[in-house]
Amino acid sequence: MPVEHAVLAREAGDADRTQxxxxxxxxxxxxxxxxxxxAATPHLLMRMGWSQLEGLRAMFVSCAVLGLAGGLLYSRLPLSPSTPRADHAPVLGPSRKIVYKLAALFSLDAFAGGFLVQSLFALWLFHKGLSLSASSAFFFVSGILSSLSYPVASRISKRFGLVNTMVFTHIPASLCLIAAALSQSLGVTMAPSH
Structure with missing residues (x-):
């Protein structure tokens, strides 16, 4: 992902980069x-008469095939050497303090976000009695909602700026995660978690 981000940042124009x-x-x-x-496929295959082990093996093979397909697609991408720009500013230069502040903010955010790993959350859901299919549906819906927030955030950032958009959306999200961690109710925990 960091390589993809670097390529995307290089290839997109300044005005179009956020979009x-x-x-x-x-x-x-x-x-x-x-x-x-x-992720619910093994459960669905079990309903069709497969054993749980056969369903898990089928998922493992499917993941391997998708990984190979992804590798093949990456190998077919054209290599484009970066061409130096004439107006290329020195590394960091006057924005050094801003970059360091943003790096510290991103590090803090990543550190806090690292406490809520989806696999640990899924394990907690299973411990609370949620089935694989229900957990899968929950992560699907929360993933769709999260994905739809990206274009919205891009539009909001045009009005309020990139840093303000990031900071003022992460604060309520972080507060909801704290509230979810303190809750004993499955419903309350699932509502703000994603």
Whole structure:
């Protein structure tokens, strides 16, 4: 993903960069939501008479095939060497302080977000009695909603700025995650988690 982000940032024009990242994130988020829904496939195969082990093996083979297909698609991308721009500014330059502040903010956000890993949340849902199919549907719906937020955020950022949009949307989201972590109710926890 970092390589994809770097290529996307290089290839998109300054005026179109935010929209390009929004489209990229939308497609990636929708694919992730589809993957979450596909996680229920072994359960569905069991209803068709397959054993749980056969269903899990089928999912493993499907994931391997999709991984190989993705690798094939990546290998077919054209190599385009970056051409230096005439107006290329020195590395960081006067924006060094802003970049460091943003890096610190992103690091803090990533550190906090690392506490809520989807696999741990799924394990907690199973512990609370939610089935694989219901968990899969939950992650699918939350993935769709999350994906749809990217184009909205892109539009909002045009009015309020990129940093303000990020900060003032992450604060309520982080507060909801804290509230979800403190809740004992499955319904209350699932509502603000995604």
């Amino acid at each position: 390009a990242f929004a489209r990229y994130s939308l497609v990636g988020g929708l694919a992730g939501a589809a993957g979450a829904l596909a």
